[in-house]
Amino acid sequence: MADHHHALHEGESLTTAAQGALERAGEQWTTMRASVFEALAGFERPASAYDIAEAVSKAEGRRVAANSVYRILDLFVTANLAHRVESANAYIANAHPACRHDCIFLVCDVCGQTTHIDDDHLSDAVRGAARGAGFVPERPVIEVRGRCAACMEKQAA
Template identity: 70%
Template sequence: MASVHHHHHHEPTGQSLVAEAAKALVDAGEQWTGMREEVFAALAAQPRPASAYDIAEAVSQARGKRVAANSVYRILDLFVASNLARRIESANAYIANPHPGCRHDCIFLICDSCGRATHLDDDGMTGALVEAARGAGFADIRPVVELRGICSACN
């Protein structure tokens, strides 16, 4: 059985998470614009994975004018590529990465009842998947591991 490697992170929230995300994006050579900040703040405030439409609605309400979901999708794609957010593939939704400066592959546990997503860091398991894919001739591998069930709060 693979051991779970626990990463010790401080888990910033609110403005400190937004500030860490801004630093990580600028360090990656991208600009941190007002719109990107608003999208990230709206994403980070969500209690469960959110769609681009959910984020567009939250930003629209905060701005007092409509923001197109297409604009939000482009920003979310940048955030995923820059490790500021993660995409929950099975739900076509996104969550803010609570530690944007740390790159590792996550295993997501998604509750079918309340919709919350919890991530596990198990480098042994995701590493084994990457090695198996490399052995099959794949390159540029990005493990996407999602387990669906009922969380302990809903059970």
């Protein structure tokens, strides 16, 4: 994987990009899927399926079960519309769903802020090390736990 640049989407542009990516994957952009994506994209931090189910329930005025949201989130991860932050069992919307690559997450243990960074050289090295050990890497998960700059600044004050 070479270094690359891509446009980050937000708001309506993100929704349009996500819909296009899902449809290119051969899936339908249903009303429920649109509602789940809108809720997911509305969170500033990784959100659990329960957080998303609650947000969709409030928006639609009816109860939405978390297990239905989990199925949609699994589809979103497979279609590259969302990423799963494994250590938090939570999800974030992918701001560039047309670009498929391994992700690295920086997770703040104090405030929960999660930053997604791309480093194709690091990802390639991890995949290469796995292959060197006789392992076929399918989905590397790289998460770095620590403290974000804002929390470090608060701690210093």
